[in-house]
Amino acid sequence: MPTGKSIRRNTPQRKILLEELCSLNTHPTASELYEIVRKRLPRISLGTVYRNLEVLHEDGQIGKLELNGHEARFDGMVQPHCHARCTGCGKVRDLPEIDPRKFESASAEINGFLIQGFKLEYFGTCPECRLHSADCLKEN
Amino acid sequence: MPTGKSIRRNTPQRKILLEELCSLNTHPTASELYEIVRKRLPRISLGTVYRNLEVLHEDGQIGKLELNGHEARFDGMVQPHCHARCTGCGKVRDLPEIDPRKFESASAEINGFLIQGFKLEYFGTCPECRLHSADCLKEN
DNA sequence: CTAACTGCAAAGGTTTTGCTTCTGG
DNA sequence: CCAGAAGCAAAACCTTTGCAGTTAG
Numbered sequence: 001m002p003t004g005k006s007i008r009r010n011t012p013q014r015k016i017l018l019e020e021l022c023s024l025n026t027h028p029t030a031s032e033l034y035e036i037v038r039k040r041l042p043r044i045s046l047g048t049v050y051r052n053l054e055v056l057h058e059d060g061q062i063g064k065l066e067l068n069g070h071e072a073r074f075d076g077m078v079q080p081h082c083h084a085r086c087t088g089c090g091k092v093r094d095l096p097e098i099d100p101r102k103f104e105s106a107s108a109e110i111n112g113f114l115i116q117g118f119k120l121e122y123f124g125t126c127p128e129c130r131l132h133s134a135d136c137l138k139e140n
Numbered sequence: 141m142p143t144g145k146s147i148r149r150n151t152p153q154r155k156i157l158l159e160e161l162c163s164l165n166t167h168p169t170a171s172e173l174y175e176i177v178r179k180r181l182p183r184i185s186l187g188t189v190y191r192n193l194e195v196l197h198e199d200g201q202i203g204k205l206e207l208n209g210h211e212a213r214f215d216g217m218v219q220p221h222c223h224a225r226c227t228g229c230g231k232v233r234d235l236p237e238i239d240p241r242k243f244e245s246a247s248a249e250i251n252g253f254l255i256q257g258f259k260l261e262y263f264g265t266c267p268e269c270r271l272h273s274a275d276c277l278k279e280n
Numbered sequence: 281c282t283a284a285c286t287g288c289a290a291a292g293g294t295t296t297t298g299c300t301t302c303t304g305g
Numbered sequence: 306c307c308a309g310a311a312g313c314a315a316a317a318c319c320t321t322t323g324c325a326g327t328t329a330g
Contacts, residue, residue: 009304009309030295045312050295052310071294086266095262112267119261122235126226127252149284149329170320185287190320192285211319 008059014052016040021062022076027083027092029071065092084113148199154192156180161202162216167223167232169211205232224253 008014020036021028028036034049053074056062063075065083073092082095095110108115148154160176161168168176174189193214196202203215205223213232222235235250248255 006309007305011304011310013311031293043312045314046294047296047313048311082260082262084262084264084266086269087263091266092261093266112270113262114265114270115262116264118263120222120258121232121260122222122224122253122255122258123227124224124256125254126224126231126233129226130252130254146284147330151285151329153286183287185289186319187288187321188286194321 008055013037013041013044013048014056017049017052018056018061018076021074024076025094027065027073027075029073031071033074084110084115086113087116148195153177153181153184153188154196157189157192158196158201158216161214164216165234167205167213167215169213171211173214224250224255226253227256 017033017037020040021033030049030053031046033053034044034046037044037049053062053064057064057074060078063078065073065075077094083092084095085092093113095113157173157177160180161173170189170193171186173193174184174186177184177189193202193204197204197214200218203218205213205215217234223232224235225232233253235253
């Protein structure tokens with residue numbers, strides 16, 4: 001049972017996608033990134049964008065923001081950091097750092113951004129999955 | 141400019157939907173709820189389920205969980221509480237309470253659930269929207 | 281009565297997939 | 306070479322919407 005991860009090929013599409021994402025400090029959707037990358041690779045397809053973002057995320061080279069509800073957004077910054085979404089315009093921006101103690105007084109202002117609350121989700125392993133086996137983390 | 145909210149009618153569809161959701165301590169998707177409610181209202185449509193979940197959420201009678209990435213999940217418990225998603229099976233369960241101080245040691249175990257991390261998103265108003273006007277919170 | 285609502289079906293938007301061709305290593 | 310990847314188009318999702326008929330209040 002060869003379980004080895006398949007060998008990644010460094011295609012121009014993948015390289016340029018990563019390059020462009022990392023040059024932004026915004027958090028584009030797949031389509032937005034598609035439009036950007038198309039300037040350099042006019043024949044790239046949206047499917048390729050999705051497949052590569054998936055792969056890059058799997059390999060930990062980019063972040064994937066699914067906190068927003070609908071479309072996923074991608075993030076070239078992989079260091080742990082924190083996001084703030086404006087309920088007015090919908091844009092997501094980075095916050096300088098996570099300070100857990102700030103949670104208690106959530107009505108703060110950071111860099112001009114007026115914080116009105118937060119959404120939080122823990123992740124981990126539920127009791128059932130812990131019993132079943134360790135590879136239930138990989139499967140599914 | 142009459143801005144009054146329209147008067148809600150207490151239709152059986154709406155009532156039963158709320159009833160069934162509140163009887164669960166899981167967090168079903170619209171389709172899952174559709175399947176459940178269909179047992180009592182065989183002719184209900186998925187569109188009606190979506191429309192009513194929207195209305196109920198708007199009126200603060202149910203919670204809406206958009207933290208998961210793709211499909212929205214709904215929650216009959218409106219009191220503020222905290223969610224944990226299993227990276228194995230994907231299910232979401234409630235955690236008894238939010239204790240901000242727990243953030244510092246994120247590798248905790250609560251009720252048998254092994255917590256490996258959390259995702260956090262602030263929301264509020266960005267500097268641009270604060271300048272533009274207050275109703276940019278309502279618009280868009 | 282009548283505005284709010286339903287059921288149905290079609291449309292919209294995002295993401296995935298099948299397939300053939302291409303290409304990095 | 307050839308497994309991995311691209312391009313293309315179709316399909317698969319979830320969710321919203323238009324419309325004509327129905328109904329709660």
